[in-house]
Amino acid sequence: MKRLLTGLALLALAGGGIGWLLTAPGTVEASRLDGVTGEAARGEAVFTAAGCASCHHAPDSKDKQLLSGGQAFASDFGTFYAPNISPSTEAGIGGWSLQDFANAVLKGTSPRGQHYYPAFPYGSYSKMEIQDVADLWAYMQTLPPDATPSKAHDVGFPFNIRRSLGGWKLLFFSDDYVMAASDAAGGERGRYLVEALAHCGECHTPRNPLGGLDTSRWLAGAPNPSGQGMIPALTPDKLTWGAEDVAYYLASGFTPDFDSVGGHMAAVVDNFAKLPAEDRAAVAAYVKALPAPD
Amino acid sequence: MKRSIALIALLSTLGGTAAIAQDTNAHLKARQGQFRILALNLGVLGGMAKGAIEYDAAVAQAAADSVAGVAMVHQATLFPEGTDAMSLDGTRADPGIWDNFDDFNAKWAALGEAAMKAKETVGSGKDAIGPALGMLGGTCKGCHDTYRTPE
Numbered sequence: 235m236k237r238l239l240t241g242l243a244l245l246a247l248a249g250g251g252i253g254w255l256l257t258a259p260g261t262v263e264a265s266r267l268d269g270v271t272g273e274a275a276r277g278e279a280v281f282t283a284a285g286c287a288s289c290h291h292a293p294d295s296k297d298k299q300l301l302s303g304g305q306a307f308a309s310d311f312g313t314f315y316a317p318n319i320s321p322s323t324e325a326g327i328g329g330w331s332l333q334d335f336a337n338a339v340l341k342g343t344s345p346r347g348q349h350y351y352p353a354f355p356y357g358s359y360s361k362m363e364i365q366d367v368a369d370l371w372a373y374m375q376t377l378p379p380d381a382t383p384s385k386a387h388d389v390g391f392p393f394n395i396r397r398s399l400g401g402w403k404l405l406f407f408s409d410d411y412v413m414a415a416s417d418a419a420g421g422e423r424g425r426y427l428v429e430a431l432a433h434c435g436e437c438h439t440p441r442n443p444l445g446g447l448d449t450s451r452w453l454a455g456a457p458n459p460s461g462q463g464m465i466p467a468l469t470p471d472k473l474t475w476g477a478e479d480v481a482y483y484l485a486s487g488f489t490p491d492f493d494s495v496g497g498h499m500a501a502v503v504d505n506f507a508k509l510p511a512e513d514r515a516a517v518a519a520y521v522k523a524l525p526a527p528d
Numbered sequence: 529m530k531r532s533i534a535l536i537a538l539l540s541t542l543g544g545t546a547a548i549a550q551d552t553n554a555h556l557k558a559r560q561g562q563f564r565i566l567a568l569n570l571g572v573l574g575g576m577a578k579g580a581i582e583y584d585a586a587v588a589q590a591a592a593d594s595v596a597g598v599a600m601v602h603q604a605t606l607f608p609e610g611t612d613a614m615s616l617d618g619t620r621a622d623p624g625i626w627d628n629f630d631d632f633n634a635k636w637a638a639l640g641e642a643a644m645k646a647k648e649t650v651g652s653g654k655d656a657i658g659p660a661l662g663m664l665g666g667t668c669k670g671c672h673d674t675y676r677t678p679e
Contacts, residue, residue, distance in 0.1 A: 458678050460678070462677055462678055463677060463678030463679050464678070464679060465678070466679070478578075482574075482578065486574070486661060486662065486665045487665045487666075487668065487669045488570065488574055488661075488665055488668075491567060491571065492566075492567040492568070492570040492571040492574055493563075493567055494665060494668030494669055494672055495668075495669055495672065496669070496672030496673060496676040496678070497672070497673065497676070497677075497678045498673075500669040500670075500672060500673035501673065503669065504669070
């Protein structure tokens with residue numbers, strides 16, 4: 235009997251240990267960063283395409299480059315507050331290394347080895363090219379530092395246990411693309427912009443009850459996480475615009491009938507308007523090639 | 529007698545509610561109508577910018593003049609208290625408008641300024657349309673970003 239109990243206890247320990255290992259925050263292999271040097275000038279376009287400022291700029295600031303954080307993002311799991319990612323060493327990420335930054339962006343892991351909540355779209359950024367990560371890091375260090383402390387997220391039990399996010403990552407986190415590589419014109423670039431940098435799927439794709447993206451309904455429209463209204467579908471069953479209309483919308487904020495963009499999408503359009511026309515055309519080509527959801 | 533007084537009271541209450549509903553309906557119609565006028569005229573300029581419509585200085589001028597005309601409409605008259613998206617169906621006016629009415633007015637005034645510049649430039653040639661539209665569109669976004677609720 236005693237032996238049986240010991241055996242069971244050992245098994246439980248082993249099971250717990252495996253679970254603990256499986257939910258451990260991942261990091262980027264240091265070798266991937268060997269010989270990679272970031273260039274701030276190239277990083278600006280990555281920063282714009284990735285829309286970092288849209289969420290991290292101060293809520294009431296006109297200066298979209300001041301990344302002091304503080305914007306609130308409501309969700310089914312609680313309210314998340316974008317943290318300070320300015321180059322301040324105390325309040326922001328000024329004290330980080332490139333490795334820390336790559337772990338955050340590609341793996342959703344903090345320098346202290348904790349999981350980030352997926353309100354930070356690392357599920358999309360995980361597909362970012364390592365050179366783009368380095369360029370982005372170089373660029374962000376040129377932005378103004380701000381000493382505003384990050385605000386704690388307002389998230390209840392059990393979601394406030396960061397380790398549980400390891401389970402979430404096991405289930406839903408992947409650095410695979412959703413759409414197969416397409417040989418359509420602009421396809422590769424369009425896919426990289428839509429699925430990785432601009433992280434369109436984070437809002438335009440519905441989520442399951444655990445907050446994982448339902449990729450079988452990729453970009454098929456979703457309830458607005460703020461609880462009000464819908465984020466529109468981009469799939470051909472719903473979106474009637476032509477590729478030129480999509481590209482023009484991303485440049486000007488005007489729909490084909492000259493209504494104008496609103497809500498968080500206005501910030502997205504601000505970003506796309508700064509990118510080259512070929513990038514907008516590539517996104518439009520990707521969107522128009524989407525399959526209708528099942 | 530008592531019953532008929534009650535009935536009259538009830539009827540007048542109902543009548544009152546109907547009158548208020550009709551009132552706000554007029555406000556919503558006026559608001560949405562002015563945005564339609566803007567959209568149609570921006571559509572003329574946009575069509576020329578995209579090359580879908582041939583550039584015509586007089587037509588472009590008329591469109592810019594119309595946008596500037598709408599921008600002169602005083603918004604407080606169209607946006608009385610209680611006509612936000614939480615209180616009424618059929619509007620996407622964010623309740624925040626009434627918390628920050630000065631800011632809302634400033635954003636509308638920004639449309640007016642952009643429209644005045646567009647009036648001065650769009651008649652000068654096709655190349656002036658794009659920048660004018662960019663400015664006008666920026667002011668649309670600037671306000672919708674904050675004060676229009678999602679669909």
